[in-house]
Amino acid sequence: MAGEAAHGFDLFPIVGILAAGVIAVPIFKRIGLGSVLGYLAAGLVIGPFGLAVISEPETILHTAELGVVMFLFVIGLEMQPRRLWSLRKQIFGLGVLQVGTCAALMTGAGILMGLPPTVALIAGLGFVLTSTAIVFQVLEERGEISTPAGQKMVSILLLEDLAIVPLLALVAFIAPQGETVTLSQRLIDIAIAVGAVVALIVVGRFLLNPLFRILANVHARKVMTAAALLVVLGAALAMNMSGLSMAMGAFLAGVLLSESTFRHQLEADIEPFRGILLGLFFIAVGMSLDLGVIAQNYPFIILAVTVYMVVKFAGIYAVARLLRAGHGEALERSVLMAQGGEFAFVLFSAALGVGILDAEMNAILTTTVIVSMVVTPIAIIGMNRIMPRETQNLDGVEIADGLAGTVLMIGFGRFAQIVSQPLLAKGVDVTIIDNDVEMIEAAARFGFKIYYGDGTRPDILHAAGAASATAILVCIDRPADATLIVEHVKSEYPLAKLYVRAYDREHAVELVRRNVDYHIRETLESAFTFGYETLLALGVDEAEAAEILFEVRERDTARFELDIAGGLSEGAALLLGNIDRPRPTPSFTPRKRATALNPEAADILAEAQPAEGN
Structure with missing residues (x-):
């Protein structure tokens, strides 16, 4: 029986994919080429045109798209509605201007390359959709998602993700006359899509928090992880069934939960799956690079990649400078966003389904987008070497030395409630996590925003912002858990000031031996x-x-x-x-x-x- 089970499930492709990623990514990061290019190269090596460990990369790519879905869910968790509202001008101003300008330029470029007008339009619209996965990955590795320049790119990417909806409708509208898609059917499809969005908002607003509260009260940690996956995949499925993108559904679910007290817990639960699947996505893209199509059509593909990337680069740079961005910021945005993206595959597939593209043209355009994604990390490396990133000149500027920084407080019992008062009175940015739901709800009635999270988990500490905290305050009354948190913080965040509540003398001695910055026995004073x-x-x-x-x-x-x-x-x-x-x-x-x-x-x-x- 065991032998039959072992032969019934082929582990070789899975082991091959994991081995390729584990070997390639550290090597590429070591030589300064970045993790994305490492994943792409690994996929090419084990794909049909390499070692042929995987013969059908399309099946892997469909599964791996869940990595992009989960990535956008995590981004949504960081985008509170008020923050998203503050970006509305950039999303619908800068985003629309860049997408419209680049789409027009690339459509014209396609016509000049000899493509029929309708095909040129689809090719240009597909290429204008930047790779969300690549840009977000680069911004995250650099720690620039929250910077002003990073926020502008995030806004543009959000607009492009939203644009897939009207673009798919456009594909149906310009389909050959032989297609039977009527105006009434299009209106029904639009109504279904709007209804799905409204339903998701209602569920997120009124049902998700009570669900996670029940799970937290019974301390069903593993079930909470399953519930987090259910939320992400359920939202993605709902949007997909309604004709929208899975990524849009996951992002919207993240936004709806961004104000939830369980936000950090959700992010920590999703993170391992997101990281693995996002890496798998890039490997699948590398495997999908069809060297046969390239060999047969390489002159046109080389021309298309070059023209589309140059034209898109010029359009992005012109829009950035028009809106008064500096040369360095405009150049960086243009290089990072000059490639096509994963949503182009969705658009091209829809065009193939309604007869706008034939199979050969679909393969050529898909390969063009993939090659542009492969070229982008190389272009980023070249930009960094040719034009090093600017450093701010601080001459004559007073450095904010000694000002209050961010604080992560773990636990919000009677001890922490008193500790927090002078910090909040001073206006210190304090993030508070606790795993007692009743305490969280009671604190909310007095105006405190407490997030649900188990501070003994390293992933929760990371999700709660321990990496950027100036001081971490451990205020829980369980000495074993407090000591465990100290171990995690000392290991992962050694630069953070560590202030710990000691339960008794024995616990205080243990904390001193672990070199905490400050401790106090809770009843001493x-x-x-x-x-x-x-x-x-x-x-x-x-x-x-x-x-x-x-x-x-x-x-x-x-x-x-x-x-x-x-x-x-x-x-x-x-x-x-x-x-x-x-x-x-x-x-x-x-x-x-x-x-x-x-x-x-x-x-x-x-x-x-x-x-x-x-």
């Missing part, structure tokens, strides 16, 4: 103050009470240092603390009294008034 106030209530003089507290602090500090060094056991340290000693005559300055109550207050009080004599 309140207990000292409580004891001090009790002494005053019993009639002890204020100076003597402060002196006693000062001595207790010193003994506690000494015991703690011995514990760190491993010199005394906990019992011996406590015994040492209870030994009676002759108490010196109280001689207090405001600094010592403040230190007894709160060491950090000493400097402030000392500046406020001169020191008293003995």
Whole structure:
């Protein structure tokens, strides 16, 4: 039985794909060619015209498109509706202007190359749809998605993704007269598409948050991962069945969940699948490169790739400069977006289905787009070497040194709620995650935005922004989990300041040994103050009470240092603390009294008034 099962499922192609990616990508990144080109080269090597590990790359490509779908879902999670609304001018202004200009130029170029007008239009419209996967991958590797220049490219790509809907309608409209697509059928298709979008918005707005809340309350972590996949793939399927693109459905689902408290958890759950499938997509594109078609039509393909990329480059550059972008920004945008994209395959397939393109022309245009995608990483490398990226001149400009940066707070119980108040009062950008749904809902009633997430998971920390945080505050009350978070942060984000709530002395010793930047035992300061106030209530003089507290602090500090060094056991340290000693005559300055109550207050009080004599 086992042997039959093993022979019934062929692992060789899967192992071949994984091996190709694992070998090629590190090599290409090592020599500075980037991961995208590494995936493309790996696909070409194992494809039908290489080692023939895979004989039908089309089947792999259809599955691998889910990588693009999940990638756009993750991007959607970063695009809160208010942020998307703020980009409306760039999406429908810059985006429409660039797409319209480039489409017109490339249609004219196709006609000049000898293509029939209708074919030239489809070829130009297909090539104007930039590869979302390539551009986003490059922007993500550079960390530029959130920069102003990156946001403009994101806006254009969103417009191009939305444009696939009217472009598919246009294909049906200009189909040969022999086709039976009527105006009423087109109107029905449009109504179905609009209805699908509305239905997705309703589901996302009213059903998804309650679903994830139920799963979070029962702590069904693996089921939450399945639910995240269900949301992405379900939205993609709904859009696909309604005639829209799967990527658009996933993006819209991401936007609808971008304000959800489960946003970071969803991103972390999707990330492993997204990374693997997106790499598989690029490998499949490399495998789809038909060297036979290239051999038969290489003069035209070389001409088409060159003309389309040059014309698109010129159109993008002209639009960028017209809208007052700098030379460097315009050049970078033009190089990054000069290729055709994966949605061109969808458009060409639709044109083939209605008879606008024949099989040979479809193969030629598809190969042209694929070659342009292969050429793009090389063009980016050339641009970087010819024109190094500009660095800002800071002469005469004050550097914002010491200003508050971003803070990631893990846990939002009674301790963290107090800690957050001075940070928020100062206007510090604080991201808070917690895995207690009831706490999240209670905090929301008082105006706090808390995201659901398990801070002990490295992927959740990454999704919550630990890589860009100036300080990470671990405020949970479970010492084992807090220590685990410390290990992850120290390993992955060593430059972040790490402030940790210690449960007790033993936990505090463990944190010091792990070199956290700051820790405090959660009851230490309140207990000292409580004891001090009790002494005053019993009639002890204020100076003597402060002196006693000062001595207790010193003994506690000494015991703690011995514990760190491993010199005394906990019992011996406590015994040492209870030994009676002759108490010196109280001689207090405001600094010592403040230190007894709160060491950090000493400097402030000392500046406020001169020191008293003995």
